[in-house]
Amino acid sequence: MPLTPAQNPSVDPFAEPRSARLTAWGNSMLAGFAPPDHVVEEVVGEDERHRVVGLPGDAEGEQHGLTWALGRLRVLGVKGLRLALPSEGHLLGLTGPAAFNGAALAVGEAVLAVGVPIGFVPEIEVYGPPGDQSAIVLWRCHEVREAPPADVPSLHEAERELADGLREATVLLARLDVAGAGPEALRALEQYRARGHSKLLAPGYPPRAVRVLESARQVSALLAIAAGSHGAAVSAGEMAARATVLTPLRRMARRAQVAAYNALVDERG
Numbered sequence: 322m323p324l325t326p327a328q329n330p331s332v333d334p335f336a337e338p339r340s341a342r343l344t345a346w347g348n349s350m351l352a353g354f355a356p357p358d359h360v361v362e363e364v365v366g367e368d369e370r371h372r373v374v375g376l377p378g379d380a381e382g383e384q385h386g387l388t389w390a391l392g393r394l395r396v397l398g399v400k401g402l403r404l405a406l407p408s409e410g411h412l413l414g415l416t417g418p419a420a421f422n423g424a425a426l427a428v429g430e431a432v433l434a435v436g437v438p439i440g441f442v443p444e445i446e447v448y449g450p451p452g453d454q455s456a457i458v459l460w461r462c463h464e465v466r467e468a469p470p471a472d473v474p475s476l477h478e479a480e481r482e483l484a485d486g487l488r489e490a491t492v493l494l495a496r497l498d499v500a501g502a503g504p505e506a507l508r509a510l511e512q513y514r515a516r517g518h519s520k521l522l523a524p525g526y527p528p529r530a531v532r533v534l535e536s537a538r539q540v541s542a543l544l545a546i547a548a549g550s551h552g553a554a555v556s557a558g559e560m561a562a563r564a565t566v567l568t569p570l571r572r573m574a575r576r577a578q579v580a581a582y583n584a585l586v587d588e589r590g
Contacts, residue, residue, distance in 0.1 A: 339443050339458060340430035341582050342366065344404040345523040347432075348585040350391060351401055354525035361387045363523070368456045375462035377439065390460070400436035401586030403470060406575045407431070413572075414473055414579050416440075417466040424463065433465055435586055440465040472576065476529055476587070479580035483536045486573045522581070530584035537577035544571050 346363045349355040355363075364387060365371050373390035374383065377397060385393070405414025407426050415422045416433065424442040425431035433440040444459040474482070521531045544567055 338404075338406065338430045339364070339368075339445065340406075340432045340441075341404055341578070343432050343441070343460070344402045344582045345526070345585075347391060347394075347402045349523035349525045351395065351399065352525050352585060352589060355523060357388050357391055360391065360523075365458075368458055371458045371460065373441070373460045373462065377437075377462075384459070387460075394434065394437075397439075398436050399434045399439075401434075401589065403433045403435060403473075403586060404579050404582040405431040405433060405440075405470065406579055407471075408572075408575070411572055411575075412471040413575055414470045416468040416470055418464075421463040421465050424461070432460075433470065438465050438467045439463065473583065474576050474580050476527075476533055476580050476584050479537070479577035480529065480533050482573050483533060483540065483577050486540050486570055486577075489570060522585075526581075526585050527588060530581045533577055533584075534581035537574045537581065540570065540574040541578070544574065 342364045346355060346360040350357055350360040361371075371387045372384045373387065374385075376383075376385065376390065376393055379385075403414065405412075405425055406429065407413050407415050407422070408429060409426065412422060412426075414433070415425055415431065421431070421440055421442070425440075428443060428445070431440055431442045440463050441460045442463065444461055446457045446459075447454055448457075449455055521534055
């Protein structure tokens with residue numbers, strides 16, 4: 322059975338979602354900034370392989386490699402890709418119908434095509450012992466509703482929200498005394514900083530999108546550290562109050578990430 326992020330404890334909370342990689346590099350290819358073979362290499366990353374199933378015109382259960390599938394999308398008339406990062410109560414980037422929304426919510430991510438009413442949800446099967454794991458990804462194609470994606474801001478709006486959100490998240494960590502929670506929280510922060518994020522998005526994306534994505538990732542990392550550590554919140558009431566503060570900040574960071582990954586296709590449009 323494929324695992325959701327919540328079911329798989331080995332998922333790196335700071336890792337780039339696979340749907341985000343497919344969106345960024347797929348857009349770069351469709352806009353003529355990156356060759357297909359390099360795009361597939363970047364999307365697959367450290368996974369063993371990616372396959373696509375359910376494309377329009379396919380026989381039941383027919384699967385394709387990612388290179389062939391991306392070429393097929395171009396032939397079908399797909400002009401770009403958009404990222405969705407939904408969570409319970411927040412259908413960020415989704416358009417419906419209910420079956421597609423439900424599949425995307427189960428894994429917390431999806432990709433929607435621009436120009437053709439289809440979307441893709443990754444089914445991720447992780448295997449191997451801790452520390453030596455790999456994954457097989459099956460991108461299942463769904464019909465989607467042609468409608469504006471839910472709650473996606475413009476890049477300008479996202480940048481403005483992040484300016485306040487990053488300050489709030491930093492102040493929140495200080496107030497919660499996350500560093501005082503012990504070495505685990507400090508290791509998590511160092512893990513994020515050590516990643517470097519030297520390669521953000523893909524060729525063709527505007528500098529503002531890269532800037533917004535880095536800020537959004539920083540906010541998400543700070544919130545993940547705060548959520549994973551009790552810090553100074555020692556009572557149930559204090560922990561509940563902290564969750565109330567974290568939720569809108571987490572939503573804001575996800576909105577900004579979606580805006581950044583969608584920027585190439587949105588600006589071309």
